[in-house]
Amino acid sequence: MSNEELQQWIEQVSLRSFGVPFRHKASFNGRLTTTGGRYFTKSHNIEINPRQLTMFGREETEKIIKHELCHYHLHLAKRGYMHRDADFKQLLARVGGSRYCQSLPGAQARKPLPIRYKLVCVSCAMEYPRKRKPDPRKYRCGRCAGMLKLLVLKESGK
Template sequence: MDDKQLQEWVEEISQRSFGVPFLHQASFNRRLRTTGGRYFLKNHNIEINPAQLQTYGLDEVEKIIKHELCHYHLHLSGKGYKHRDPEFKALLQKVDGSRYCQSLPGAAKRRTLPYRYKLICVRCGMEYKRKRKVDPARYRCGRCSGVLKLHTI
């Protein structure tokens, strides 16, 4: 499927599911990695991740398109278009769009760094684990207001 076919498909889904035409551009963006698609507030265009189409097929991508069209139509009508807005949630459920896209196989998982530093209170011995290095002179113990010392784990 190319951008022209995607454009026609988005226009058809918009008319069929929302009853309103889609008047802007829809295109594939191969640089998208962690998202199925995105809607741009400034120019009202929609981009779709082509890897979702290759991996999960037309049905899943149609749900992603409906999700982005919910943002599109609500934003243009001046209603709540953000994920947390009740109007968005209601419209998404009404048109049977997906709330989240499926993760792609082989996509890098976010790895959590282990704690590398420990702040220890000189007075009471309370320990505060930290992933990033901090300046202990800027902080005090939350329990006794004692001085903190930085240790590497």
């Protein structure tokens, strides 16, 4: 399926399910790994993961399109368009969109970084574990406002 066909498909779904036209750009983005689609609040464009279409078919992809169109139409209407908003949840349930897309095989979430550094307060010995190397001159202790000292727990293997 080409980007032009996707554009027409999204325009049809928008008119059929929402009764309002989709007037912006829709395209496939093969770089999306853990998500089925994406809505951009600044440009109002929508991107869809093409692997969702090839792995799970048109029905699941249409649910993803409806999900992104919920963001789109609610944002343009200046209503709650975020996942946590009641307006979004109600509209998504009404049009039959999916809350979450199916996981693609081989797509894994990144492992969190191990704790390699620790900031220690010179005055009260309060410890602050860190994954990335902080600059101790930028921070003060949250308990006593004392100066912090950087301790290296593990050297990064760069």
